[in-house]
Amino acid sequence: MNIALRFINRSNDCGNSEVVLFQRDVVPEFDELAIAWRVIRYCGRDCIHPFAYSSDVEVALGDDNGNFSPRIAAANGSRLIVATHASGRPRLARALDGTVHSNIEVVNQMGRGAVNVNAFVAGRLMAAKSAVAPGQKAIFRFSPVLWIGVGSQIEEGRALASAVVSSANTPLELAGIASADIVMTGGGAGETAQPFQFKLENVLRL
Known part of the structure; x- marks a missing residue:
């Protein structure tokens, strides 16, 4: 089953950061590294990046x-x-x-x-x-959960550095969802900089 998703950048970052989505295997091995499933690059403020996630x-x-x-x-x-x-x-x-x-x-x-x-x-x-x-x-074994975070020099289909995995601590629960927006906020520079945050909005359930 496909789930229609839209990443929306409402952060103070103007598309300079790389947003990575991945899954954590429910039965991981000790030395196994997470794989960068999808990397979103150059998505400017208020811009949209549509994609689909599948439970298959x-x-x-x-x-x-x-x-x-x-x-x-x-x-x-x-x-x-x-x-x-x-x-x-x-x-x-x-x-x-x-x-x-x-x-x-x-x-x-x-x-x-x-x-x-x-x-x-x-x-x-x-x-x-x-x-x-x-x-x-x-x-x-996978559960219908995507993890999302921000990094740099991430290559799609390659193992993620442990620092990226540990900092990407936002789960997106997709069970029972037909479509949703993934909204990124935060960012910026200097004293006003805020941590990046991700939230599901406009959720349409099955």
Whole structure:
């Protein structure tokens, strides 16, 4: 399901800051870093940046050369397996043994070779598990919550610096929402500068 969102800059910043949106995996690994799902740049005061968030997740394998396998839709509770294709390359497929709790599981069933497993939301990379070895599994579970904050030199689809993640402490709860505006206020320079704040407005519920 798609949720129509509009970012609106009502801050004292004139589009110089980069606004990043990302999700926190409900079952993160110790060394896992959040991925910059969407970065909004050069959005001036009173300007609007429309985009869509989807509750649907797609999973694909990836390698260190920037190649990806075809994506497979995977709702919470899905189990996927990684097997060896006739070509010798890893192949992602649906498991035949049903669902698994509320997680998305991707099990590496190859005899050898680690794989990178990627989760996409609305066509953009949201999370990744690197070097999943044979016999191991990548586990994803997302709640309908986007986190938002301000940073600099952020690259979409790349891991966020821990300082950005720790400072981006505003959750946007999207459960049961059809559309909403994300309004940014604050900012500025000198003694009158205020922290950036984000709030959902004009919320239309399902």
